[in-house]
Amino acid sequence: MTSRKPIIITGAGQRLGLACAKALIAQGNEVIITYRTERKGVAELKALGAHCIQADFSSVAGVESFVSAILHQYSALGGIIHNASEWLSETEGEDSAVLMEKMWQVHVFAPYRLNLAFEPLLLAGYEVSGYADIIHMTDFVAEKGSDKHIAYAASKAGLANLTHSFSKRFAPQVKVNAIAPSLLMFNNDDDEEYRQKALSKSLLRKSPGEQEGVLAVQYILSSQYMTGRTLSLDGGRHLA
Ligand SMILES: NC(=O)C1=CN([C@@H]2O[C@H](COP(=O)(O)OP(=O)(O)OC[C@H]3O[C@@H](n4cnc5c(N)ncnc54)[C@H](OP(=O)(O)O)[C@@H]3O)[C@@H](O)[C@H]2O)C=CC1
Numbered sequence: 001m002t003s004r005k006p007i008i009i010t011g012a013g014q015r016l017g018l019a020c021a022k023a024l025i026a027q028g029n030e031v032i033i034t035y036r037t038e039r040k041g042v043a044e045l046k047a048l049g050a051h052c053i054q055a056d057f058s059s060v061a062g063v064e065s066f067v068s069a070i071l072h073q074y075s076a077l078g079g080i081i082h083n084a085s086e087w088l089s090e091t092e093g094e095d096s097a098v099l100m101e102k103m104w105q106v107h108v109f110a111p112y113r114l115n116l117a118f119e120p121l122l123l124a125g126y127e128v129s130g131y132a133d134i135i136h137m138t139d140f141v142a143e144k145g146s147d148k149h150i151a152y153a154a155s156k157a158g159l160a161n162l163t164h165s166f167s168k169r170f171a172p173q174v175k176v177n178a179i180a181p182s183l184l185m186f187n188n189d190d191d192e193e194y195r196q197k198a199l200s201k202s203l204l205r206k207s208p209g210e211q212e213g214v215l216a217v218q219y220i221l222s223s224q225y226m227t228g229r230t231l232s233l234d235g236g237r238h239l240a
């Protein structure tokens with residue numbers, strides 16, 4: 001058996017995706033990342049040997065371009081981590097059709113299409129190494145809804161449902177799981193009032209940072225007996 005074949009992480013130019021990519025590279029994995037925007041994190045990952053592919057999943061053509069790039073360069077994969085995401089809210093004047101399309105495209109269509117397109121590569125990765133995983137980054141609000149991020153929450157619920165369907169379709173070779181954080185890390189433009197309100201929503205009242213998500217990814221990849229499941233990283237918010 002050889003070591004795990006390359007792992008794709010989408011949207012890994014910053015924050016959680018970047019932290020996951022660095023951790024997996026440090027553990028000796030070959031990592032492929034997608035990014036839209038040239039960021040310092042992309043340059044860091046290139047320097048660490050990651051294969052960095054620019055990809056915008058907001059259009060079908062953008063998704064298909066990435067599919068072609070992978071199919072032309074790889075014959076086996078050890079995993080796909082669907083991390084790419086935009087946290088958009090319903091704001092005054094926003095075209096709700098455009099908003100829902102954007103959310104569905106990045107959170108549901110892209111993971112759906114990549115999982116189907118890369119099935120043969122994941123199966124090949126499993127045959128040679130015994131490892132193949134898909135991880136969907138969903139969200140606490142996939143289950144509970146959100147009155148301010150309605151289309152976002154609905155699309156994350158769609159992604160959560162893909163976990164069930166693909167875990168059945170790809171068993172027993174490929175494990176398919178989800179990670180559902182509530183608050184992992186703030187954005188720089190979150191003001192103090194927002195931060196205090198967000199912290200008060202969970203029992204543990206903390207924002208753990210991206211390493212909490214890295215730990216969850218590492219657990220799932222090392223598990224031999226978890227599929228079709230979701231790791232909830234929510235500080236007890238479900239009981240608050
Ligand atoms: N941060 C948190 O507290 C929480 C996060 N999550 C989930 O965890 C995951 C990681 O969160 P976080 O690190 O904050 O994510 P970010 O908001 O930093 O988004 C990750 C990346 O997604 C990429 N992206 C966005 N839209 C597209 C698109 N249409 N096509 C391709 N790439 C795109 C962006 O790329 P680029 O920068 O290159 O443009 C961005 O860097 C996400 O799925 C998120 O929904 C869930 C709950 C809480």
Ligand SMILES: Nc1nc2c(c(=O)[nH]1)N=C([C@H](O)[C@@H](O)CO)CN2
Nearest residue numbers: 085086087139182183184185187198
């Ligand atoms: N793509 C993103 N999704 C989410 C983010 C984010 O920054 N990018 N942030 C959150 C919040 O932390 C929320 O969970 C708590 O206020 C949710 N999703």
